[in-house]
Amino acid sequence: DPRNTDNAWVETTVRLFLITDRKLAARLKLKTGSDPRSANKAQWCEVDKSVLAEGSGDKLYADHRELIRLALGKAHAMLRQQGLAV
Numbered sequence: 001d002p003r004n005t006d007n008a009w010v011e012t013t014v015r016l017f018l019i020t021d022r023k024l025a026a027r028l029k030l031k032t033g034s035d036p037r038s039a040n041k042a043q044w045c046e047v048d049k050s051v052l053a054e055g056s057g058d059k060l061y062a063d064h065r066e067l068i069r070l071a072l073g074k075a076h077a078m079l080r081q082q083g084l085a086v
Contacts, residue, residue: 001061002061003061010035012063012067014067014071016071016075018075018078018079020084030042030043047068047072051065051068052065052068052069
């Protein structure tokens with residue numbers, strides 16, 4: 001991760017909230033971490049196969065692509081468990 005230095009490094013915390021109501025999702029206020037360069041940059045984004053493809057050119061750091069894959073797998077399992085189409 002290019003943001004890492006000898007004296008400081010980035011840590012990622014992942015949380016999965018399955019929100020199936022787009023109106024509710026639109027009302028949620030997203031907040032970034034402590035990095036001032038990322039202020040006001042938190043946003044919803046569409047995730048499709050092109051984002052998950054290796055070398056896709058997206059601005060994903062470290063193992064974020066793998067974290068997204070894991071979250072999608074869990075979300076699909078949760079939706080199936082609730083009887084919702086995936």
